[in-house]
Amino acid sequence: MTDQPEASPKASRMSPLSPHLVIDGAAEAIDFYVKAFGAEEMARLPGPDGRLMHGCVRIAGQTVMLVDENRQYGMLSPSALGGSPVTLHLDVPDVDAAFARAVAAGATVTMPVADQFWGDRYGVLKDPFGHSWSLATTVREVSLEEAKAAMATMTGGCAA
Structure with a gap:
């Protein structure tokens, strides 16, 4: 027996x-995610005032739901x-290309793409709506022991 909840019928x-x-501007965010990350738009449900009560995209096969900011709630x-x-x-598959695409669509670089000690080529950006995204491509397999040793070297021996 597992403590994990069962998936609902919506799981398909x-x-x-x-x-x-x-998001402050959920409809615009959907458009951005399509351009920046190749998202597939799944749903837009605007409320009477035009703000999105529900939006949904699929990025890399995974669902991301969106809603417009509503301070009242x-x-x-x-x-x-x-x-x-x-x-x-x-x-x-190609972090440099994906990163460039997101920046061209309007994302801001917060950490440029570079090879990292844990084996990924990795970078971080912020979308125009304030959400942070890290993008990575694994370039080499690194064991947990190797990663700990590399981190200890970087931090002067202060790694956990």
Whole structure:
């Protein structure tokens, strides 16, 4: 027996665990994710005021839900909060090409793509709506022991 919840019948249409982003400009974010990450738009459900009550895209086969900010209900976007503590991570076949595509679509580089000690070519960017995205391509396999040793070297022996 497992402590994991069972997937609902929606699982054939959606990922069992999906980020649900609150965005100031959710409809524009859908358009950005299509351009930047090759997202497939799945749904847009605007409310009477035109703001999205529900939006949904599929990125790299995974569902990302979106909703417009609604302060009345405590749904605050990164712009209202002064940033987001969450980073969405996307493994891609060619990180340099994917990164360039996202930047061309309007993302801002927060960490340029570079080879990392854990074996990925990796970079971080911020989308125009305040959400942080890390993109990576594995370029070499690194064991946990090798990663710990490399981190200890980088931090002067202070790695866990």
